[in-house]
Every structure is written in structure tokens, then in C-alpha cells.
Amino acid sequence: MSSLRSDSRTSGAVRGSGWVGNSPQAEQLLAQLAPGERVELLFTTLRFQGALTPRRLLLWRGTFKVEHTELRRPLTVLESGSQSRFGEVVVLDGPEGAIELKMLSAAVFRAVVAAGRQRERNVPADPLRAAQGHRGASETPGVHRAGVGRASTPPRAEEGTGSPKRGFRARTIRTWQDAELAAVDHMHGLGFTDAQVTGPGADGGVDVIAWDAIAQVKYHSQPIGVGPVRELRGVADPHHHLLFYASGGYTASARQFADEKKVALFSIQEFGHITPLNPAAAQLSHRQAPTAGRSRTTSSRAQVPNPRATQRAAELEAQRQTVLRLITRVRAHTSEVQALPSNRYTKDLIKALKAADKLIERADSLLARSRADFQPHRGRKQLIAMADEKAREAALKLGMRA
Structure with a gap:
């Protein structure tokens, strides 16, 4: 029977890859x-x-x-x-x-x-314009080929002076992950160049975070009420710009609260169009990029890190890596168990495999949340400890030594 190590097509890549040969x-x-x-x-x-x-x-x-x-x-x-x-x-x-x-x-x-x-290397300098130029007469504008991930008529991002030009790259929105990535691209175009997704399982009403901005992204058909907008306002620091992206619109009470608290409301559509819906959003869309003075301040802060903060971050990262190693061991053991002949399976074994799989997924989610920038040190430490607990429980379900 052929295996990864004996098959000439895979033998050169299997060593050190983490793959189990009979999985x-x-x-x-x-x-x-x-x-x-x-x-x-x-x-x-x-x-x-x-x-x-x-x-x-x-x-x-x-x-x-x-x-x-x-x-x-x-x-x-x-x-x-x-x-x-x-x-x-x-x-x-x-x-x-x-x-x-x-x-x-x-x-x-x-x-x-x-x-x-x-x-x-193969795509022209302006792929959207080139695609439109080569579109056949029977092809409808606004409809794209699957997998391209870009809209036919992308909105233009404002570009401030003193920063490299970066236009907003429209993408087709198929999932909530796509919506979050589109929000990140849009915030980059607005000048929040360090914007990034907070990661799966992050709480506190924050999906995208930058040094001076946070955003919530909702991808469903129902209008957003005042609750999620108020939640975003509650977790913000005083220096944060607040942005909200939604595909289903907003209720009147949500719009009123956003106008009072200067929360920028944006509409995000299936083909990647993002439109400002209130004065705060319109003001952000026309704002200048961060000034050189602010960049120098940020740069000088980065060059002189706090030794205590660096040590605490290193300790947390070491704890994360310990949990990751345990998660990898559990997954490798699970693959080995699944490779057993079907006549070796019992109800208890199937139950243990399912329970361990859920626990490991939960541990992954907790570790991802511990990396969110808005989490304080104590919160990160608690999340890592919870992830370790879930991983050890998964190992115990499978009869492994944690």
C-alpha cells in the first residue's frame, strides 16, 4: 500500500511537515x-x-x-x-x-x-479597467467571474499627502470574513494603515482595530439597532475613531445615536461598494492621512519599547506556544486514531473523538482572542489559561498524557 513516504510524488516533502502518513x-x-x-x-x-x-x-x-x-x-x-x-x-x-x-x-x-x-506579473496595471475593456457584448456589467474577489466598479479611497498611495480594493462579499477584510481594506484607504482584523471569537464589539480607530462589521440582512452601536461606543478609548459597517442598514434609533456620538456609519454591499451614511462617515471619507508629526511620534515610541511590557509579552507568547504544541499533539493523535480500521471503532471512541475535536476548536478560538490588541494583559493571560485547560481536557478524553 502506498504512503506519503514511499510514494515518489510526496516522499520529498513529507519529512518535518507534520503530516501523518496513514491519516x-x-x-x-x-x-x-x-x-x-x-x-x-x-x-x-x-x-x-x-x-x-x-x-x-x-x-x-x-x-x-x-x-x-x-x-x-x-x-x-x-x-x-x-x-x-x-x-x-x-x-x-x-x-x-x-x-x-x-x-x-x-x-x-x-x-x-x-x-x-x-x-x-500577468495582471495588467488596472485589472478592473482591463476586464471591462475585454468584456464581451453578451456579458453584463457588474457580474464577475467566480474567485476574482473584486467588484466591477470599485469605490475610490481618499489619499492623504505624506503617505504612500493605497486605493480601496473592492472585493465580492460572500461571507462575514469577506466583509471584515473589505472593512480592513477600506480603513487602509482612509489612512488607518495599521488596521487589522481582531481574529475569530473576539468580543467587546470590535472586529477591526487600528492605533486610532476601531470598527464593528455586521454581515446580515436585518437593520442594525442601537444596541451594537452603543456597544462599540462603550469599548472605545478617547482617541479612537469609531466606524460601523453593515450590509442590512441601520434603524432610526441607531442613526440618531451614531450622529450624537460621532460614530461613522457605512453601508457595505455584495459587490464591495462601501458608502458613507452619516456626517461622521462623510467626514472620515474626506479626511487627510495621518500627519508626519504623528508618524514620528509613533515611530519614536516603537523604537523605545517598555522593558516590562516586552518581558510580559514574551512570557505570554511562551505560554501560547506551550498550548499550541499540546494542540498539535492532540491533532496528530486524533489522526492516528482515525486511521484505525473501522472494526476498531466503538461508540465510546467516536464520542471521545467528537468531544476532543470540539475542545481543540475552542482552544484555538481562545488563543486567537488572546492576540487581540484591545485585550489587556490580564485578559490575555486568562484566555491562554482557558485554552490550556481545554487542550488538556481534550488530551484526557483521548487517554493522552498532557
């Missing part, structure tokens, strides 16, 4: 590879197992119930950058919306980003 993911990978299709890279992340070939990227998610996704090369990289000194993050445009690969090693990060560079 369901490995069996599916070998079954889907063409006879001459060689795997360039195998890797694992917090939520995915990946295989990169010259033609495509194959992703598997889950341990008990495995879900498979395939992306053709060149990949569409929506965002990429450093998440921490321990790993990198890449956001890809998938068939069902944005796919976030995080805590990647430097080598895996470079390979995934390089798999999308061919698209950058």
Missing part, C-alpha cells in the same frame, strides 16, 4: 494526485493541512469530519504579512470566501506567497 488526509491526497503531479510542499497550520503542487493548493480542515478545498494556481492572495515573531499569516480567496492560513513558518509563508506572484 485520512494523506489517503485523499494520494488519491487526488495525478500520476506525474509532484508535491512541492506539505504543511500544517492551526486549522488546515496543506499540499502545494505546481498546479494547485489542496487544503484539508478538521480532524473528525474532514473538509477539502482546492485552489488553482496562481493563488489569489488577499493579504499577507507577519502575525508575530513566531509565525506568518496569509489570507487566500477561496471558493467559499476568505481562507486564513496562520502561524506559518517562514519557508511555508514564502512558498504560498510565491504561488500567487505569477498572477501579479
